[in-house]
Amino acid sequence: MTKQLYLFLITVVSALGGLLFGYDTGVINGAQFFLSKHFDLDATxxxxxxxxxxxxxxxxxxxAGPINFKIGRKNALILSAILFTVSAWGSGMPSFLPESVSLLVTFRIIGGFGIGIASMSAPMYIAxxxxxxxRGSLVSYYQLAIVIGFFVVFLVTYFIGKNLTEAQNIEFGWRRMFWxxxxxxxxxxxxxxxxxxxPRWLYLKGKEPEAYTxxxxxxxxxxxxxxxxxILESIKKASKGGKINLLKSPFFKIILIGLVFSSLQQLTGINAVLYYGSDIFEKTLGFTKDDVLLQQTILALINLIFTFVALFTVDKFGRKKLVYIGDAxxxxxxxxxxxxxQTEQVGWISLIGILLFIASFAMSMGPVVWxxxxxxxxxxxxxxxMSIAVAFQWFTNYLVSQLFPVLSESELNMSSTWNGSLPYYIFAVFILFTLFFTYKFIPETKGKSLEDLENVWEE
Incomplete structure (x- = not known):
């Protein structure tokens, strides 16, 4: 086996953590309509x-940070895979378990643990x-896997639901979606x-022969x-500084830059579109329910196609240039x-705007942040x-997913001044800030070793 093929296979396997990230995030969107009726859930x-x-x-x-430091990246990913498996099995509510919403939520949270660990461990391991x-294109495989997972689960839940009656979907179809x-x-x-x-974790643990192999x-x-x-020079240099204090320079500055950039991925509005795309198409743009399924399929397909654009350009153009192009x-x-x-001229121009946003995100902030x-x-x-930065991303994700529907349905947003446009103007402001922040604080990392990049913060 050539070293190129070996590296490719390792990357594909570890990137499957991203596929499960997308799959687990997307499966609830397909199942929630039927399980909500099964359990007679109210909106809350x-x-x-x-x-x-x-x-x-x-x-x-x-x-994930302490886990990765203690047991390593590979074992952290194995732990995430176990959590994904337990969550998928339990969320389907096997017949011998006491069926309850609380138990379902428990298994969903377990799956969340798996996503959180994988979302930090997989891109770090690949890097x-x-x-x-x-490195840029290989780490981008992680984002590609997320998008593929989201696209595949959309098709899987659609075909499971299509081949059953509504009564069957309410009774057991949603279980099959989870399983x-x-x-x-x-x-x-x-x-x-x-x-x-x-190998870098092995060097940190003093296992040089295994790492060198x-x-x-x-x-x-x-x-x-x-x-x-x-690597050895980097470790030796770090050990001379004594005990590391993350609250002191230069570490605090690096972590702050990382968590802000990580959070901006969500504040640009991507998950408002992915989580509430059907609502946007139906309520805001005036499409019928039959049209919504087609629009969602197109949205997922464009997301997938333009992630490939990033895959083939991130090491050629550089990280910052892709962010500039994508943010524009x-x-x-x-x-x-x-x-x-705002001008009440909704129609194809509105749809093109959403699809342009998705395509641009898929080739820039989606993969480049990771x-x-x-x-x-x-x-x-x-x-x-990285654990801290990714945790802030998930916190921002949660805020956006909770606040977007509230803002969208608010009296202010529905007033004659905004006509439903206010959330997108707010997202536009965050996109402008992302351009400024990238220009001012993000170093170009293209073609540099991880050890060389440590010197960037000392310049």
Whole structure:
């Protein structure tokens, strides 16, 4: 097996954590209509069942740092795969379990733990095994896997629901939707036992021979020696500074930049569109229920296609240039939507605005944020710092998902001044801030080793 093929297979297996991230996030959207009728849920309880996993994601991301530091990236991913499997099995409410909403929420939160751990561990693991010249595209496989998972689960839940009557879907169809996740989660769990441990984590733990063997398989003997020297010098340099205090410079500055950039991925409004896309199409743009399914399919397909654009350009153009191009498209898309709503000229221009926003996000802030987060933190604090940054992303995700419907249905937004456009103007402001923040604080990481990037913060 060539080193290129070996590296590719490792990346694909670890990126399956992203596929389960997208699958687990999307399966609740397909199942919630039927399980809400099964359990006779009111609006508050429906929101709790759907949103509870996000709180699990937040906790999962917070505990992922210590877990990764203690047992390593590979074992953290194995733990996430186990949690995904338990969640998928339990959320379907096997007949021998006492059926209750509380138990369903418990299993959804367990799944959230898995997403939180995987969302931090997978991109970090890929970044630590990847050569500098390929790191951007390889980490982007994680975002691609998220999008594929979201797209696949949309099709799976659609076909499960289509082949059953409404009464059957209410009785057991939603269970099958949850259980469908067992296939990718068990596959992920099995394949993880065949990938190596992160060489950089092994060096941190003093296991140099094992780490060097893995580096040779990935980089070749000559380049492995060069990489090893850089890693050992980085560890030696960090150890001279004594006990690390994350609240002191330069670590506090790096972590602050990371968590702000991570949060901005959500504050640009992506999950308002993904979570409430059907409501936007039906209530705001005036499409019929039959049209909504088609629009959602197109939305998911464009999200998938333009993630491939990032995959093939992030190491060629660089991270910052993709953010600039993508943010310009996102801003244009939301302004098209907002102005058409405000002037009551909804129609194809509004739909094009949403699709332009999705395409632009998919090629920029979607994958690039994961790439940057996996690169900018020094070896010594990477697991803990990335844990904090990803936890803030999940917290922001939760805020947006909770506040968007409230703002959308508010009297202010529905007044003659805004006509439903206010949320998109607010998102546009955050997109403008993202452009400024990227220009001012985000370093260009293209083509640099993780150890070289540590020196950026000292310049």
């Amino acid at each position: 309880m429906k929101g709790w069942v759907v949103g509870s996993a996000l709180l699990g994601c937040l906790v999962g991301a917070l505990i 630590e095994i990847a050569p500098p010249e390929k 469908s996740e067992l296939i990718p989660s068990i596959l992920f769990l099995i394949l993880l036992f065949f990938v190596p441990k992160s 893995i580096l040779k398989k990935i980089n070749g003997k000559k380049q492995a020696s060069v990489v090893q020297i850089g 498209g996102m801003l244009t898309g939301f302004l098209m939507l907002a102005i058409s709503l 790439v940057i987060l996996s690169e900018i933190f020094p070896n010594k604090i990477r697991s803990l710092a």
